[in-house]
Each structure stands twice: as C-alpha cells, then as structure tokens.
Amino acid sequence: LYSEGADFVYSDCGGGTFGVIEAAVEAGLYSAGDAMDHSSYAPGNHLIDTVISFEGGAYDICSMYANGTLDGQPHYANYANGGIGTTKNKDFAANCADAELAASMEEYWAIIEDLEAKILSGEVVVESDSTNNWF
DSSP, X not given: OTTTTOSEEEOOSGGGHHHHHHHHHHHTOEEEESSSOOGGGXXXXXXXXXXXXXXXHHHHHHHHHHHTOOOXXXXXXXXXXXXXXXXXXXXXXXXXXXXXXXXXXXXXXXXXXXXXXXXHHTSSOOOOOTTOOOO
C-alpha cells in the first residue's frame, strides 16, 4: 500500500499489524493499529491504536442479569463502558521526522479527544449494525 501511494495505513489484523508498522518505518510513513498500544515499536511512525476490551461490556451484561434487567437484546462494548477507545502515541511529535506534522499533533490529539468526548456525551452517535454479515 505504501509503494502504491498510501501515506497512512490502519491495520486491523492482529499480529499482521507488526508488518504494517515495519513497512511504515521502511517507507518513512505512518501507521495505526488495533487492540493494543503499538507506539513503542515505531514512536515516529505509529500514531494511534484502537482499544478493545470486553470487560466493560461483560460487566454491564452481568449487572443487568443480577438486577433483573437483562433484556435478551445485543449489547456492545462502547466508549461509555470502556470497551472501545484509543491509545494515542503522545511521543509521536518528538520522534516524527516531519516537522510540520509533528508541530500539528497537539491540535490533532485535541480534535480526537473532542470527538471522543462528544461520543461519550451522546452528541455524536456511532451506529451499530448487528445485522452485518460481511464476515
């Protein structure tokens, strides 16, 4: 993807993320990943990761069961229960070779944090589609 013109690749493929990170470093470009903080592997190339945790969703379901409110409907991990979030590479700016991009990172992190706050407050609603059968 980098050799075909991509500047940034997001990987959602578990261990394959390490290959994307390696390719980003070799190309002098940027990556993002999933499920864990990968920033230490490429502090000047890897910007952000999604966070996925099933603990909050499992706790919510167990609480509903214990309280007699479990309704048999799908329930999801989300920002509110800590099941979804991001890990931002706060060391990226100090390690990034692109001075212009590095100088903009605080602004970008603020935009992401503002969006996350809007998701938590309900101002921005992320739709769930439990009927998606693409996999």
